[in-house]
Amino acid sequence: MNNNELSSETLAGLDAYWRASNYLAVGQIYLRANPLLKEPLQSEHIKRVLLGHWGTTPGQNFIYTHLNRIIKKHDLNMFYISGPGHGGPAMVAQTYLEGTYSEIYPEISQDEKGMTKLFKQFSFPGGIPSHVSPECPGSMHEGGELGYSLSHAFGAVFDNPGLIVSCVVGDGEAETGPLATAWHSNKFLNPITDGVVLPILHLNGYKIANPAVLARIPEEELKDLFKGYGWKPYLLSGDEPSTMHHQMANVLDQVMADINEIKEQAQNGNITRPCWPMIILRTPKGWTGPKVVDGLQVEGSFRAHQVPLSDPAHSPEHLAALEKWLLSYKPNELFDENGRLLPELAALAPVNERRMGANPHTNGGILLKNLHIPDFREYAIDIQQKGITGQGDTLILSSFIRDVIKLNMESRNFRLFGPDETLSNKLNAVFEVTNRQWNALKEENDDFLANDGRVMEMLSEHQCEGWLEGYLLTGRHGLFNCYEAFIHIIDSMFNQHAKWLKVTAGLPWRRKLASLNILLASHVWRQDHNGFTHQDPGFIDHVINKKASVVRVYLPPDANCLLSVMDHCLRSRHYVNVVIAGKHPSPQWLSIDEATIHCTKGIGIWPWASSDAGQEPDLVMACAGDVPTLEILAAVEILKKHIPELKIRVVNVVDLMKLQPESEHPHGLNDEEFDSLFTSNKPVIFSFHAYPWLIHRLTYRRTNHHNIHVRGYKEEGTITTPFDMTVLNETDRFNLVMDALKRLPQLGNKSAYLKQEMEDQLIKHKLYIREHGIDMPEIRDWKWGTDLFK
Amino acid sequence: MNNNELSSETLAGLDAYWRASNYLAVGQIYLRANPLLKEPLQSEHIKRVLLGHWGTTPGQNFIYTHLNRIIKKHDLNMFYISGPGHGGPAMVAQTYLEGTYSEIYPEISQDEKGMTKLFKQFSFPGGIPSHVSPECPGSMHEGGELGYSLSHAFGAVFDNPGLIVSCVVGDGEAETGPLATAWHSNKFLNPITDGVVLPILHLNGYKIANPAVLARIPEEELKDLFKGYGWKPYLLSGDEPSTMHHQMANVLDQVMADINEIKEQAQNGNITRPCWPMIILRTPKGWTGPKVVDGLQVEGSFRAHQVPLSDPAHSPEHLAALEKWLLSYKPNELFDENGRLLPELAALAPVNERRMGANPHTNGGILLKNLHIPDFREYAIDIQQKGITGQGDTLILSSFIRDVIKLNMESRNFRLFGPDETLSNKLNAVFEVTNRQWNALKEENDDFLANDGRVMEMLSEHQCEGWLEGYLLTGRHGLFNCYEAFIHIIDSMFNQHAKWLKVTAGLPWRRKLASLNILLASHVWRQDHNGFTHQDPGFIDHVINKKASVVRVYLPPDANCLLSVMDHCLRSRHYVNVVIAGKHPSPQWLSIDEATIHCTKGIGIWPWASSDAGQEPDLVMACAGDVPTLEILAAVEILKKHIPELKIRVVNVVDLMKLQPESEHPHGLNDEEFDSLFTSNKPVIFSFHAYPWLIHRLTYRRTNHHNIHVRGYKEEGTITTPFDMTVLNETDRFNLVMDALKRLPQLGNKSAYLKQEMEDQLIKHKLYIREHGIDMPEIRDWKWGTDLFK
16 A cells, blocks of 8 residues: 555544553653543642653654554564663553553553553552663663664664564664664675664654754755665654654655565575665654643753653642643543543554564563584593693684584574674684674675674674674574773673663563673783783673672683683573683693583682692682683792692682672672681682782672782783783782792791792893893793792 | 975975885884894894784874875964874874974984884883873874774864864774764864864774775765765875875865865854864775785785784795885985984974974873862852751752853863753753853754853763863863763773873873863662663772772762862862762751861761760761761661660761772771771771672771671662662661661660661551652651651
8 A cells, every 4th residue: 555545544543543652651651540531630640759751752652653554564573672761651651552561461451440550650669660671561672871772673683584673763862872883783784684673763852951963963964874874764854743644654665665675685686785774753852742831842842851741730730731731632532431442443553473562572582592502522622731731712712602603503593793803802713604794895805704694793892782682682692702901891781781681580571581691802911912901800890790690700711611611601591691711822721521510610629739638728829810820820839849848729710709608699609618718717819810809899708808818900001921911910920929928927938038039030020021022931831930940 | 385286396205204104113013123224134133022003004104294294384283193093103103203202202312223212112011002102292092992082082172273183083993882973073063162173084994804894885875974974075095105195185285275264254253063074085904015925915904904924033035025015115215324314304294392293282281271260168058957958969069160160261171071961960050151062053942052162962971071081181171970870881981091191190291181070960879760770880899990099989978078079179180080979959967167177088977976975986887978878877866866875976988098098099098097987896887879899898908897887789779769769778777777786786675676666667668658659758857767766
């Protein structure tokens, strides 16, 4: 059907449905009783606190209503992302009208009683938030923090060729950096194997208190901008409902024609990057709301952002205006006297899973399938001797990841994400079986680029994280690899995802998702040529502020441990797993069997490195992280060599959360277990990958805490050699020996001699690098420094 | 002069200067001896470790060389920002050629000996990093983390009408979110009162291992994109040097004509947003470097990113290729036999402060003038009674900020930044004297928008932070106001700025900057209507990982304290000051004199709230933050009322760093001072604004640490009432009383009775909010709960 022929009946239906949703939205913001206005509106019907965001709501209701039409018309598999975030009342109203809300929350029934509860619960203690929060069916994007809607939308459609995600981008959100670059996601979409994102830029002109930039540039610039981003923009603009219904229906029909044409062309082998359609919808902020309040313009201005009539409970004018506003939607033409949407209107919504609130992709755990994971033991390196040099831990891992990709190639439910660092992080082997998905222009000398590939790389940590989140939220698996220092770029995105996981874990109808796995290679200790700007191990501090039930941090000391840890992470559900590993060739310690046992425990004594022979030690040398493990072990070798009678215990920590009390984290050791490792009164020298005080934060309640002396990165670094980085931060073997000696007064003279030797070694090192610019060649043997002085 | 008439002499000069800079760049990457190739190149002349990024370098040298011409021609006040970050060798080479490098580092003299040192120090232990780091003259932007060059450039030109910042944006950096939105900064620039940013998008086609998106879209899209962003793009593209010199000179002349035209029009009263010129320069990655190495294309491919010839020390082919490459620049035509640039070439550089490496704006401390700051005491509120309700602490502050703006209106060296939250954060009074600077379209109903204003608002925390950093780095003052939860968006930007401050503080020739002041209003405890997504007080944890010498955190408990703290922050130098304050009406405690003394000390006993009468107390009740202070004081009131014999001491912390040992932070109390406040053995109940474990991290070395029991935000929250937020996190008065009772076993039966009362109060509260959706009306009295049960 051509829209110009859109029947007046269809138009009237669209308008009525829209009015119903707007009515329900205003009701949510204002009413605690009298939901159908069966009696004249009174002060006591008004909520005591008015919270909510009206401004974006009617526009979103308009869009949702029109999408319903097109879904029914084409039997589309579509869902809705609400970028503007605060438009909670719209999506709640819409999912209530289509029935999904009441199916999940039967007490919010489709009748007067249910409507009363629907209204009351909104922004009410014990009720629901004002955003499109996890509690809202059909939502996989909360939008409390702005900027990620479009990245989530693209993540959702990767490998979902039958899916269309309609993504409403607010003109406020459009100013954020992450959103501004997300438009380029179209260069990474495959028209055959992926689905479609239909962005709808909603220009309502204002943010909280300011106009929006994109609403205040000439239309020509606006069009150029989106053409420049590679989209085909459809503009529509106005405030007269019937005209707007006509226009919107028209545009959506055109958009669907474009999409079908592109899909068809692609099926016919045209894999040139298509110019996907997008919509720019300009409607007044607070459309259909009060035009003027207290003498000031509201509709079409920033004053419509939250609650347009501020005090109807006490101002008779406001009360009258509210009643007039509510009645302007003609509720009696929309709901029967029991408060149920009239059947001819209800029939306008799609049915079953075609309802956007019931689309299973928005509750991805329903669709989640286990990954096919090969036996990680088969990728192990043979540890003929403790301390043999490996090839780089992430390089070993990459063969395992390669085969995860291979085994799930058909199910198309695993992707690897990274900001142009997959090779730099040495995950090289993945390119033996797949490529980077890339649909912009290609040139002759490009490596590993293809229209279809399992690796997603764009130089934007925001995009990588946002795509992966969208991919996971719709029921798939993935891994994000990133330089350690720059993972802070997505600190706030991690926050929001961790919050989503916490809240959804408490909603019985939400199913668990695959974990968000973050691999931090290229870490703080090996930024030899990038220097100080590339050194920040603080993401762990940030992560563990979030609920213990959803966060996990792993520091595998070698390649076999990394394999075991990654196997666990890929199988886990509903966590954020942070794994920190090195990419440079470095000493290897555990056989795959030892590694498996060690990583399963998460923490343990390394007897082969210790000299306490299972007895109470004189000294505990503990470590977490690959470089700290190396230096601790080397320090222990020096001590064993020169003070053979000293009973030293080596403890290695893989699962950092083991250190916390069991009351604080499900992985936490109980005090007995902790004391059995760290003793109750012996000195502990702990060398840690990240900022040292974190270990104190985790262990301050432990019996022996006052004896724990921690070394770690203390914000000292520059361009220098790998070993010098440890010296600058006093985490090198020589300083660690001196730390131990300081805490072993019983050693007397021996101690003074050894201390002097250590200082001499440090001077020797400094002189050497100043001259040669590299570490001493002896460093190739992990025990170097043990025998140098005799 | 029209460029078409550019003399062959001029052209030859440009090319020679460019070759000289390229020669010096290659030398930095490869050579440790034989800098002038006076003898045939040998293995021993090659550095042992080859680190550096050649790819972007020749293009940047090309740009810098051409900018020199235009500077001289027009006597421009211009400096250079290197967005691509890793192009360190270019800017070092250029500043060495123009003489600024040797002026600052006399040992790097302009002769063979100096050149040897110049080469050796690059990416060498004890030398200089591979970025355009603080050590490099003319740099105010390091670029180790990509994304902020353009925001810094705009920050630099605000209020610098005579300044032009040429900002090279790499095509990799251009993919980041912050950069993608920074192009819109042109809507915030005033053509009369601000300077000019000349962006030069450098398309060299590749990132580390991938092509760059903007280099792989059709030219039409590329042009549309920048026209859409509101710029006038000039494209030039090629690899033949002489053609490119012609083109570039032409374009720069045209650009200067455009800029002059715009400036003139603006002077004549045309304040319509101009369409500023920008340049898109497409040159091969690794231009002029080896074309093919080991059979693979290098020039013009991603393989040119770092070191094109990987092993000239051991591969004779590589060595020969390196020699050929170096000789291709014809060094004997550029340098005399002492290694000094030939005088006719040296004459091509600007002189004195016109040299971009010597532009004083790049060492902003030189230009920094003290702010005119009114007496903050004059904005104080009168505390007739402890606990009277204020108007909102930030609202009081806003009058002070208003007058800071007023007093510095003429010097134009203070701005207020925020992502559309200045009004939401209640800094309303500033709009009595100024407006938001806005140069996009305006409409009738806009509030507080003007072409010239001291408030900068764009819905991008990245932009606000980046603009402010640029503003500070060029010697001005400012304040960033932001929602607490969303300041995490700029975690990584804060990291880089803090690192910049640390490094520059150690460079004697760098002058100190005004502090970066961040005001976090709209904090975790008062997100009643935004809920869980808006609750995150973890920025403090992030901040204090950085060097103690540059970070400060303040938690003023009321408006008068906030005034005193802000006065201090605005006067301070070279710190990042984080101030957390409330915006809602809340109880006020200290007179302005008390507040001044208290904030100057940073921590102290509040005798009027305590009942220990200066003696050793039975219990310490400590607090940091406005909401914690209220609840601790209320808890103390309850305890005093019901157990009058209990000796309670109230300690309030404003300056969080006071808690750390003095060895860890310059503000830290020594142990005696700490013990004199917190006792050495009495229970301490500490209620903290943020995550509770941070207090343990700060105090774990203190004598009485094991008795400190901390409450804080533990990631529990949703849409609920202000008081209920404290209940959810057990930081409310009733829970605090119970916490205290648990640690006072000596109270016996009294304790049990009071505990029961506390639990009853909590139930009463829960029932009330469930019914009414608001807190009990009694809450208006800060002591509520004290007398309710008798």
